[in-house]
Amino acid sequence: GENVEQHPSTLSVQEGDSAVIKCTYSDSASNYFPWYKQELGKRPQLIIDIRSNVGEKKDQRIAVTLNKTAKHFSLHITETQPEDSAVYFCAATAGYSTLTFGKGTMLLVSP
């Protein structure tokens, strides 16, 4: 089955800095890679996703990159703000199966 590794487990940045979270996956058939944000005490919510036919996708301050050859994908947050503080989960699926999640990254943005 699919295995998703996520690093780092915790990340502290100053407000305005960039943050990068990296994930690797094991199943070369995986073709959908979403990222979820979970604020303290709340439900995870999708913030961005990418499919295997593109290498990069941007949405305002958030971007995701995918390297299918190396089987890794990354979340990039620019100009971080305190409200970006949360736990971020990456996930992967081959489409015919369920999502496999990474263990999460706790991002702390200090003012």
Add this chain to the structure above:
Amino acid sequence: DGGITQSPKYLFRKEGQNVTLSCEQNLNHDAMYWYRQDPGQGLRLIYYSQIVNDFQKGDIAEGYSVSREKKESFPLTVTSAQKNPTAFYLCASSIRSGLAEAFFGQGTRLTVV
């Protein structure tokens, strides 16, 4: 107001008792899931259902049971066979399994006392 609802938010049970967590969705989604969330462990799949009257075991199904008698409902029973049941449980749904956004409920925090 469409969404996915879990109840209760907090649940306490005595050791040796079974307990059922509720999950209801009005999004007309075919697929529903149960995840367990522990600190540092991410989201681990307990059971999932791709269609009414059908469900499959996930990675950590031992000690749990589910039913999917209605499209809208996917209750999870934590049985006394689950050795470490204290955790945060999340229910989710998606239009279909796989290449689709998963919508999560607000979760149920179960504590065994």
